[in-house]
Amino acid sequence: MLLQNPRMKLFVTHGGYNSLLEVAHSGVPVLLMPMMYDQTRNGQIVQRNGWGKVLEKMELLNGKETLVKLLGEMLTREKYHKAAQRIKHLLKTKPFSANEIFIKNVEFVLKNGGKLPELRPASMDISFIAQNNLDVYAILILSLLLLISFVLLTVIYSFKVLRAFISRKSKSFKKIN
Structure with a gap:
């Protein structure tokens, strides 16, 4: 080598x-x-x-x-x-090679009846949505979309009010002249 x-x-x-x-x-x-x-x-x-x-x-x-x-x-x-x-x-x-660790783990399982429900990860009982936090992301995305919509509607409404105000001012200015 x-x-x-x-x-x-x-x-x-x-x-x-x-x-x-x-x-x-x-x-x-x-x-x-x-x-x-x-x-x-x-x-x-x-x-x-x-x-x-x-x-x-x-x-x-x-x-x-x-x-x-x-x-x-x-x-x-x-x-x-x-x-x-x-x-x-x-x-x-x-201390131990990979083979020794594997053998020790297999012996441990065999000495304890072949099944160890205590070692079963809790994630096995959680839904895909909860495991990947999709519910949290959905709420965050929905909140963000609502905030963006609110800001856009506020800006649009403000422009309409401003345009109406300017058009009234220009009409009153034309009457004065």
Whole structure:
């Protein structure tokens, strides 16, 4: 595997979940250039934890200077390598693997009769409308439409009154002349 090669000093990726998992398990610092979806969030997590940096793709429109600067910083500063090695160590020493957690959960269910109604989410008993707050949105939209209608009717009525006032003034002005 390329990431396990000891000569690998830095990995450049878009920041997708799978590539981040692979680079985290390899202990290599990472430079992320997020494109869409969860990649921006993934990049912020990596940057916050110190084992990588984020380069916004739009920065490349301004030239290569930012990219060259980030590459130079990440290749020369030991802190990125240390942080990447720490992430690798954390993943290796975590208490339970995904398989162990799955097996423990299945055993738990089996030891307790196969059914656990206590773990059934309350959302299963809520209607689609309440679950998605459609009733709240309907009231907000209706209120907004009523407010807009009231404002429009007030403006229209005000213009009619103003026009009637102006036409009376102009008629009285013509009588004076």
